[in-house]
Amino acid sequence: MGSDKIMERWVPQFRKGLLEFIILLRLQQxxxxxxxxxxxxxxxxMIEVAEGTLYPLLxxxxxxxxxxxxxQTADVGxxxxxxxxxxxxxxxxxxMKNTWTETHNSILNLVMQS
Amino acid sequence: xxxxFPITNKTAQTVWNNFDRxxxxxxxxxxxxxxxxxxxxxxxHLYDAMSDHSSSPNETEEIxxxxxxxxxxxxxxxxxxxxADILLYQNASKGYPSAILQGLKSSAKKGLMHAFATFVLxxxxxxxxxxFIMAFMHIIxxxxxxxxxxxxxxxxxxxxxxxxxxxxxTWFSLIGISGSALAYWGLNKVLSYFIARLSKS
Numbered sequence: 014m015g016s017d018k019i020m021e022r023w024v025p026q027f028r029k030g031l032l033e034f035i036i037l038l039r040l041q042q043x044x045x046x047x048x049x050x051x052x053x054x055x056x057x058x059m060i061e062v063a064e065g066t067l068y069p070l071l072x073x074x075x076x077x078x079x080x081x082x083x084x085q086t087a088d089v090g091x092x093x094x095x096x097x098x099x100x101x102x103x104x105x106x107x108x109m110k111n112t113w114t115e116t117h118n119s120i121l122n123l124v125m126q127s
Numbered sequence: 128x129x130x131x132f133p134i135t136n137k138t139a140q141t142v143w144n145n146f147d148r149x150x151x152x153x154x155x156x157x158x159x160x161x162x163x164x165x166x167x168x169x170x171x172h173l174y175d176a177m178s179d180h181s182s183s184p185n186e187t188e189e190i191x192x193x194x195x196x197x198x199x200x201x202x203x204x205x206x207x208x209x210x211a212d213i214l215l216y217q218n219a220s221k222g223y224p225s226a227i228l229q230g231l232k233s234s235a236k237k238g239l240m241h242a243f244a245t246f247v248l249x250x251x252x253x254x255x256x257x258x259f260i261m262a263f264m265h266i267i268x269x270x271x272x273x274x275x276x277x278x279x280x281x282x283x284x285x286x287x288x289x290x291x292x293x294x295x296x297t298w299f300s301l302i303g304i305s306g307s308a309l310a311y312w313g314l315n316k317v318l319s320y321f322i323a324r325l326s327k328s
Contacts, residue, residue: 047168048175063200064172068165069209076216084167090178091171094164 028062033070034113037106040080040098047071047094071096079105139189146196153206161213165206172199216319227252227318241321248318255310257283262303272299 035054039045045053050071051064074080079102086092098106134140150169154162176195177188186194199205261283265271270287273294282288295302 046171046175048172048179051172052179063204064176064198065169065200065202065205068168068205069212072209072212076212091174092167093171093175094168 028058031058032062032067033074034106034109036067036070036074037079037098037102037109040096041103041106044095044097046096050096074102078102134188134192136188139187139192142189142192142196149202150206153202154210156210156214158217165209169199227315244321248314248321251310251314255307255314258303259307259311261285262300262307265300265303269296272296 032054035058036050039050039053039057047067048064051067054067055061071080071082075082075096078099080096080098082094082096084092084094134143150166151162154165157165173192173195176198177191261271264285268285270293271285272283274282274284274288274291275294276282276288276291281294282291287293293299
């Protein structure tokens, strides 16, 4: 198997693993709904995941008490389900950021040494 | 959907009908409240995608809808894990045996610590069910119960034990049934917590 082929498989898996962290980072800036989150994740991170895959993640974050959701009606169009980060979510996010920084630095060191 | 954002094109209408039919079919295992919540969220997503003119300025209605559905991904990719997750969590919390078994099975596959926790939980369920059965049978046969010996040994027995004294023969059924029901509820809560941790890892 060529390296391009391996990267094709590895990159989506790597990025998918970061999605929960990215969602919480985005929600820290303010509440948001599914489509908006999907678009922002695509724009900022260039992660090409099927938009629907966000919903199982959002459901899990909600069940773990890291986010809460609320339906809001608009003057035009369908109601939107807005997600908001909770205090537990913020606390978890702070820990995730620490882990991210530590991991990032360790890997960067390894990359620099190679 | 049509009440919220009318589809004018016939092809788009057919595409939507097919998608909605599949969506409704796939969501059937869920309680009705969850079904309508997820359906409305998907619908809302499709509406936003179709209304987003930056991504598809000059496309026809049917192309916009097809693109929106396709960008959402295969329903199996997002609905199957979503439904499985909701059902497993709900059913284990409610104490459904199949969900409990599935939860224990998933937990056991997750390494040594999880396997140990599964063993402890499994034993907890075993003894809880055992005490419940014995407490129930004690109503018919008062010899069934917990017996203790002068040496300090304790025995769960279905018949009278020589040289041993029965533990609370009058109250055993009441304590056994209510205690095992309480323990079952507690174990389900612990298992639900494990399932939640499992789906995160």
